[in-house]
Amino acid sequence: MPELPALLLSIYFRFLLVTVVTMPPSSLSQTPVLSSVRMAAILDDSSVCGRGERLALALARENINSVMEGPARARVEVDIFELQKDSQYETTDTMCQILPKGVVSVIGPASSPASGSIVSHICGEKEIPHVKIGPEETPRLPYLRFASVTLYPSNEDLSLAIGAILRSFSYPSASLVCAKAECLLRLEELIRRFLISRETLSIRMLDDNLDPTPLLKEIRDDKIATIIIDANASISYLILKKASELGMTSAFYKYILTTMDFPLLWLDDIVDEQSNIVGFSMFNTTHPFYLEFIRSLNLSWREGCDINPYPGPALSSALLFDAVHVVVEYDGLTGRVEFNSKGQRTNYTLHILEKHRGGHKEIGIWYSNNTLLMNSTSLDINVSETLANKSLIITTILENPYVMRKMNYQEFEGNEQYEGFCVDMLRELSDILKFTYRIKLVDDGLYGAPEPNGSWTGMVGELINRKADLAVAAFTITSEREKVIDFSKPFMTLGISILYRVHIEARLSPYEWYNPHPCLRERRDLLENQYTLGNSLWFPVGGFMQQGSEIMPRALSTRCVSGVWWAFTLIIISSYTANLAAFLTVQRMEVPIESPDDLADQTNIQYGTIHGGSTMTFFMNSRYQTYQRMWNYMYSKQPSVFVKSTEEGIARVLNSKYAFLLESTMNEYHRSLNCNLTQIGGLLDTKGYGIGMPLGSPFRDEISLAVLQLQENNRLEILKRRWWEGGQCPKEEDHRAKGMNLSYTSTQ
Known part of the structure; x- marks a missing residue:
């Protein structure tokens, strides 16, 4: 038979169970009673305490049989078959054991895509419904006959969900880490969307030794902050563990895991307050049987397994539970169970979880119609959860009066060695945002400029290389720097x-030639005639220039002649000055x-x-x-x-x-x-000083709001006055143009 639509499968299932179970007694005498409905479940996890799949099947069988009452009730039986390895021979042999039993459906396997494809093909040939609980096979072969529905999210839906998260958090570029080559086909839609948007998506394959160290170092050197890991839970933990050892689980890195067993990951030895690790969960925690399901699995786990504590249910166990119930109900432990014409899951939700110490929290929900709803509390700035009690490394540079060493800085340790405008501002920010910090001087003593090889020097380079969390200094915001790092709102506006x-010039002042010690004369007893030919000419010239000639006449006649000459020169010079006054109204320095x-x-x-x-x-x-x-x-x-x-x-x-x-x-x-x-x-x-931080830093909005708060409270202006008004020089006046105060006095 061709690929079955979901509607036909639904009718087929209900015909087998729902209709038969609910027949009235008058019809039972004419219709043979179906005493049991037999299903087959193929498990590829042979361990008793592995994913809890056997426990889930037993719970599902008991639960569904307990709700079927009456003389014509039909019991559900589930036969379990183990698949030792993912091979065509083993799978075919297992199906040869299943088919003679007359099962109404085949469930599984969970984590063997190749075997799942073979089971789907055989079930299609025999017209037996196949309920798949694992990822879709890649590629899906359209020319084969399938009779299957998939409870696991489709590859396209997974790509859409990841893309929605990337857009929600404004991640411009990302790196995809693949455990297997099939991930390129699984996430084909995600890769295609990156190509359309022309954003950067680097793809790296995990080697056969499962050593993620080389590719993680490449990602770190490429300054990529967003990492998508497509692997199962165990390999995902291995990658995150190595990333933690390389210092790549800080606040600057964001991880998105594709495994649906994300809630099972125990990452307390990896995550801290600054880690950003996001994943998916299909569990419907509001389902009436959810708590009973967890309690029963936990109890059975403790009785039959030596591993403690109980890590929680694997997704495959919940999907097996829903696979048994899908024939009689459509609201399962993994949410609404519906299928489209391709047999793919539709009209369901994926819960977006974020890991933290001791567990995880839900930060959003993705709907299968490609709608992402993030919790407002997770997107809003929550200072107490974001920066409180965090320790930040502050890179800076010595520059008066922003950051200076104290006169006796040798007597202090740590942050107490420094003072200045930026040090005071950093202290104010710390009081508002409740974080601690350690001041570190930039190694090369530079602000930061690009090198020919593409790297950056100075504080910019330290932010790019994640050697510091913030750069607090007289750090100018430029477009070139904004391409590689983030800035807060400017805390000071300025210009070049x-x-x-x-x-320095000589002033027209008598003090230029004034003798400060006029009483000191040499040889006062020596007398001589001072009116030589030169002095006789120099005396009238000095009078004409209205300057003393240092020659003092003593005779009355000489003084009278000198007075007449001085009066004459006074009139001449005054007339000249009056005519020149209009041209001397502005003096320039x-x-x-x-x-x-x-x-x-x-x-x-x-x-x-x-x-x-x-x-x-x-x-x-x-x-x-x-x-x-x-x-x-x-x-x-x-x-x-x-x-x-x-x-x-x-x-x-x-x-x-x-x-x-x-x-x-x-x-x-x-x-x-x-x-x-x-x-x-x-x-x-005109430009501004800002606080620098690595590109994509989660602290940008918090720091910017705190800076604006300091500006509104006038704290920054107070700090500036403290450090700028301590000098001895008065403020300069505008020296470019000064008007002369001229006055004319008429003498008669």
């Missing part, structure tokens, strides 16, 4: 500015540069920035012509105009003709400490 030293354009148009004053910082990246990627010229100059200048730290840049500003390009907040801080420094022009751009 120019730092230069104050221009003599500064060699006043804007980035001035810097780009000259070569006398060198300029540069910190090597490997965001400011260097800004000029390197800028498309503005002036900034491109500045970058070409800085890149080609020898010796290099780039510096390793802010302190080195400030030293070059003070000791040479050098303009330092740096963030405005640092500019403001250092100008408050050194009055010989000044800012030239305005800001070249």
